[in-house]
Amino acid sequence: MYRIAIYDTTLRDGTQAEELNLTTEDKVRIAHKLDELGVHYIEGGWPGSNPTDRHFFDEIASHQFRNSSIAAFGSTYNPKATPETDPIFQSLLDCGADVLTIFGKTWDLHAELALGIDNDRNVELIRESVAYLRPNVRELFFDAEHFFDGFRNNPEFALDCVQAAHEAGADVLVLCDTNGGSLPHQIAEAVKAVTQRLPEAKLGIHAHNDGELAVANSLEAIRHGAVQVQGTMNGYGERCGNANLCSIIPNLELKLGYESLGPDNMARLTEVSHYISEIANLRPFMRQPFVGASAFAHKGGVHVSAVRKDSRTYEHIRPEAVGNVQRVLLSDLAGRSNLLHKAEQFGHPLEKGDPRLDQLIKELKQRESMGFEYSVAEASFELMFHKIVSGRHFNYFKFRNFFVVDAKREEDSEPFSEATVMVHVGDKEEHTAATGMGPVNALDRALRKGLERFYPCLEDVRLLDFKVRVLSGAVRDTGGTASFVRVLVESGDSIERWTTVGVSHNIIEASWQAVVDSYNYKLFREDMRKIGH
Known part of the structure; x- marks a missing residue:
């Protein structure tokens, strides 16, 4: 299996999420954390679109990164101008990034409605934009905006667009499910068509999550030959979000056998996910797969009994592989297995026949019947546990x-x-x-x-x-x-x-x-x- 390049767009596409705002300082801190994780590309923003992104590229130029390349994002040049006279297009070269990603229209509906140009002019716009930038940057990626919608509507036009970008020198053609409504089999069909038209081209995938399929669609594109995957940490992004790299990366490495970040870096995934949530001032999603606090949490007594014998009975991977931990929750559903597990965790292992175990179960069920919730409030339960089991009284005040x-x-x-x-x-x-x-x-x-x-x-x-x-x-x-x-x-x-x-x-x-x-x-x-x- 070949290596899949991870392209993180949290700092650009992710910031389009409702309630998510990042300062330049926030973006710099996140960039360094992503570099520590081993992400290959970090998209810093669109330098021609707003002061925050321009300031980010000014600031980031003085920072060193061990694993990551910083990419700038932009569009093809304005059809009413030229590459030389479009100031927003020129800002891509002025920002100093070694990697540039530009998007162009590949759905004829958008060429007509958004740009007001015909199909031939749109293809020319893509070709000239890529060709103009190509000699001036180390790597150049072309985001084929709305590619899958465009392919379904007019496949020849969509293919002509990506062919123009490829012939003009784009290193990777990134096929975008911009509206997020495609299904996996539609992704596969379109990727196969691009591969047949352009067998030498390197492909990438950029999926949105409006159909709850961004991760599945990204994996499907990779299964059919894509070598770069774009997404955001925690799936942040406009509307329903972008493809969630916190799910894509472990699925690639642990389920499909591809190399991306490697096992050592992947073991930091939960830490980085939570760090970025903190910087964004957003609460982590508890039930997020792989990195969420509930991803490996067990509440039912039957489940806990089985997991204590072999975690494979109710866990699809080892939590440690992504830096997460197994948790056993306490509630009125809890059986003896839950409490025995907690006793071991707290350093006071109990035997099944220990009378203190019965006392714990009785106290737990009685207090939860009054409204106490210990599956969440584990600290309160730990205090109660030590009072009953250790006879400890907390007389600090x-x-x-x-x-x-x-x-x-x-x-x-x-x-x-x-x-x-x-x-x-x-x-x-x-x-x-x-x-x-x-x-x-x-x-x-x-x-x-x-x-x-x-x-x-x-x-x-x-x-x-x-x-x-x-x-x-x-x-x-x-x-x-x-x-x-x-x-x-x-x-x-x-x-x-x-x-x-x-x-x-x-x-x-x-x-x-x-x-x-x-x-x-x-x-x-x-x-x-x-x-x-």
Whole structure:
């Protein structure tokens, strides 16, 4: 099998996604992370289209990359101008990139409607644009925009377009499913037709995900001879997104036997996926294949029992191959296998007949019937586990009282919250207050303010996410039913993230429970690190 070149367009096509905005500094940081991953080409943007992309190419010129080449993106020259007189076209050469990718129309509908030219002029435009750029760059790729739609509508015209680019010197002809509506068999038919017309040409694939088939279509093109695949990390992109490189790469290497990044680099895929999510300020998609937090998570007791014996029973690859981990979730569906697995994970293996196991199951089911959710709030479960199994009591601080007020004054544009907290740490009393953006933020800041003097490590903790759900009909320990509120708090430090849970009729009380668990978990983890766990 030959090597498949990975062409990442997160910094250009990916930024067209709704809610995704990157500064120049963000783009530079992502570029370096992609270089560490071993991506072969990084498309930095369209230097002629906006100031951010122009600034990126100015900035990136002073950076060194070990594995990746930086590519600039643009279009064929304006049909009302010439290559020499079109300033946007000229910006491709001015940006200094060693690799250029230009797109041209290959669907006659677009030539007529978007450019207002006939088919012959469109073919000429492609040929002249590629030929003009060819002597001035190391590598030149031609993106055949809307190729698959164009091939279905007028195959001869679509083929004439890519032939013109090939004859003018394009190194790779990238066939684009721009509207994202093609099916795999249609991809195969079109790729075969290009190969028959141009047997010496190197082909690439650029797919969008509007039919939920971008990954499948990309793999199908590669199976029929494409040697370059374009896509984005996490599938970011306009509308429904681009082909997801986080799925394409492991499918290529682990399922189809192609070389792309190699096993060592692929083992960093999850890390890089999450890093880019953080820079983009978007929450990672939990159920994303391969790299999502739920990709190798098991909840049903029967599944967990089988996975503990051999992970192949319910996992299609080893999680470690893509840098992910196997997770066993806790819920009222959990059987003994789930808890035995967790006990091993926490360093306290239990036997099947251990009475503490029955106590754990009873406590877990009772608390989940009240609305607690431990399949997500694993940190809260770990604290509960150690209380029952190890007899450990988390006496880092003792709660006395809290007071929260929300107010809005006429002169204020926004309401404000203030929290007062009283806790004891040993024989010391701390009485602190803080304001915040909402009552939970105020509580969090007041509690941290009171504890940081005793536990400086808490300065590193940040409340990252906060979710509230009203649970009507949750069963109370009195046997009745009532509406409960469940609060999930995600916290993190420079090393890890963790989620805690609180449940109450009162949203502030539920939030307080989750925040207290969060700080107890952080302090517990610090203790474990000190003793080498």
